[in-house]
Amino acid sequence: MSRHESDREDLMAEATALRERIELDLPDVTEHVVVGFRENGAWSLYFGSDPVFHFDAGGALRRAFVDGELYRSQGTTLARLTRTRTDREVQLVRHDLSQGELEKFLGVLRDHLKRLHGDLESGAARVVQQVPEKWNWQPRLLAALSEARSGRLSNMIRKR
Numbered sequence: 001m002s003r004h005e006s007d008r009e010d011l012m013a014e015a016t017a018l019r020e021r022i023e024l025d026l027p028d029v030t031e032h033v034v035v036g037f038r039e040n041g042a043w044s045l046y047f048g049s050d051p052v053f054h055f056d057a058g059g060a061l062r063r064a065f066v067d068g069e070l071y072r073s074q075g076t077t078l079a080r081l082t083r084t085r086t087d088r089e090v091q092l093v094r095h096d097l098s099q100g101e102l103e104k105f106l107g108v109l110r111d112h113l114k115r116l117h118g119d120l121e122s123g124a125a126r127v128v129q130q131v132p133e134k135w136n137w138q139p140r141l142l143a144a145l146s147e148a149r150s151g152r153l154s155n156m157i158r159k160r
Contacts, residue, residue: 011023011034011036011046012034012129012131015034015036015044017038018036018037018038018043018044019036019037019038019039020036020037020131020132020135020137020140021034021035021036021037021130021131022034022035022036022127022129022130022131022135022137022141023127023128023129023130024116024119024125024126024127024128025125025126025127025128026115026116026119026124026125026126027119027124029047030048031047031048031049032048032128033045033046033047033048033116033125034046035141035144037140037144040057041056041057041058042054042055042056042057042062043055043057043144045112045113045116047112050065050066050067050068051064051065051066051067051108051112052064052065052066053109053112053148055144055148055154056154058147058152059144059147059148059150059152060073060148060152060153060154060155061073061078061109061148061151061152061153061154062154062157063157064078064105064109066105066108069081069082070082070083070092071097071105072157073153073154073155073156073157074096074153074156074157075153075154075155075156076153077096077097077098077099077102077153078096078097078102078105078153079094079095079096079097080094080095080096080097081093081094082095106151109148109151110149110151113145113148113149114149116145117142117145117146117149120138120141120142120145121142
């Protein structure tokens with residue numbers, strides 16, 4: 001893990017593991033939204049540099065970065081991983097979310113997904129750029145957003 005974070009400069013150029021990706025300009029959102037799909041169907045959603053959500057191919061949440069905090073799926077809840085720095089290392093202090101904390105987190109996630117879905121359906125979202133250029137992205141993205149709104153969590157992510 002990097003000892004220092006920096007904002008992502010150009011996700012569209014750098015996120016080459018996301019074989020299909022699109023950058024969108026949404027009304028009332030300061031930063032552009034980037035959505036990308038991996039070859040295996042897993043996908044990621046970036047509302048600028050924060051929040052960021054990563055889903056498996058079935059739309060279950062795997063990881064997130066929200067309000068400067070990392071989260072990862074524990075199967076039945078999310079673990080919040082808080083970075084603690086020393087001169088020599090970065091440690092991650094784990095806190096498993098309570099049921100109330102999890103519901104609040106999933107409510108925020110659903111709000112983001114619902115808003116993006118609505119902007120896409122209403123035609124309010126403007127395409128800034130997409131890769132590949134000839135990709136018919138809207139049906140796939142709308143289906144992924146609908147699936148993810150269930151708030152399911154992926155299987156536990158194990159530290160490697």
